[in-house]
Amino acid sequence: MEGNRKADLEIVQRLQNNLESCILGKREEIKLLLTALLAGGHVLLEDVPGTGKTVLIKALARSIKGQYRRIQCNPDLLPTDITGVSIYHPKMESFVFRPGPVMTNILLTDEINRATTKTQSALLEAMEEHHVTVDGELYELPEPFLLLATQNPIDFEGTYVLPEAQLDRFMLKFSLGYPDEATEYRMLVSQSKVHPVETLEPVADTEQILALQQKVHDIYLEEEVGKYIVNIVRKTREHPSIFLGASPRSTLALTHAAKAYAFIQGRDFVLPDDVKTLVPPILGHRILLHSEARLEGMTVSSALRSVMEQVKVPVRMQR
Ligand SMILES: Nc1ncnc2c1ncn2[C@@H]1O[C@H](COP(=O)(O)OP(=O)(O)OP(=O)(O)O)[C@@H](O)[C@H]1O
Ligand SMILES: [Mg+2]
Secondary structure, eight states, rough: OOHHHHHHHHHHHHHHHHHHHHHHOOOOHHHHHHHHHTTOOOOEEOOTTTTSSOOOOHHHHHHHEEOOEEEEEOOOOHHHHHHHEEETTTTTTEEEEEEEETSSEEEEEEEEGGHHHHHHHHHHHHHHHHHHTTTTEEEEOOOSEEEEEOOOOOOTTTOOOOOHHHHEEEEEHHHHOOOOOHHHHHHHHHSSSGGGGGGGGEEEHHHHHHHHHHHHHSBOOOOOHHHHHHHHHHHHHOTTEEEOOOHHHHHHHHHHHHHHHHHHHTTOOOOOHHHHHHHHHHHGGEEEOHHHHHTTTTOOOHHHHHHHHHHOOOOOOOO
């Protein structure tokens, strides 16, 4: 058992090293990405251009021996460009399914908010059910299936804001932000010849990732910590500044992600601190503020901080 645990952590460590060699100074964000990977959750990376979003996802895809596809979204993209199409085959006198890019392990959906609402909704089924329906036929996606999407918050022209239902299907949403001065110089030096992502070697395969995902389910969640999660989510539905609170799906997402976050830190039980760290990237995109609250200067982050202040943290941990 102990030996297995050590081997598991070595895989996590190798993935982390790979990602950190490409995207510098973003250890916490990389941990969030690995949390999503091990919890089997989809990620939305939102940030201004040139902050390393695509490179980070590419680095993860290259680190895992599996299938990787990329969709560059634009308003002309059709749902069947994602799911695939059935084409009539005259010789066989029947329809043959030609799979779309969604039939992959890691799907990078770049600039997702440039796809039309109709095309975005084609992704919904894939994200939630891990299958797509084409001409009434159901096609299972390979496992693991992870959708990593990017969007740019500045450039709103020609974009389609993601509907709430779509946002709720992303387990985590976070941004990378600028590196600090010293890191930015290190980046300049590290990319002076070839980009480190180009020479990255796979350090895990899909079987190993599936096995780690299974083990995350066994991470221990003490009753008090489980209730802490429930209380936080329920408080978002009562808070006077919040118009739309977090869904029961987010309760499950927070629980599952907290277990994965504990796992990647080599712990076999969840601490209240794991939950605290994950509240902004997990609940932030699922709540909406009242317009009066926004006018008064309230932000989603400040509303969540206020929620957290009102929920009692469990103190007595049995382990
Ligand atoms: N923290 C960082 N560490 C290392 N490289 C970085 C960092 N931030 C940005 N870069 C580098 O900046 C370049 C642009 O990154 P990338 O293409 O991933 O940006 P992006 O966020 O996807 O931008 P866009 O929104 O325009 O698609 C890459 O060479 C990437 O390695
Ligand atoms: Mg990009």
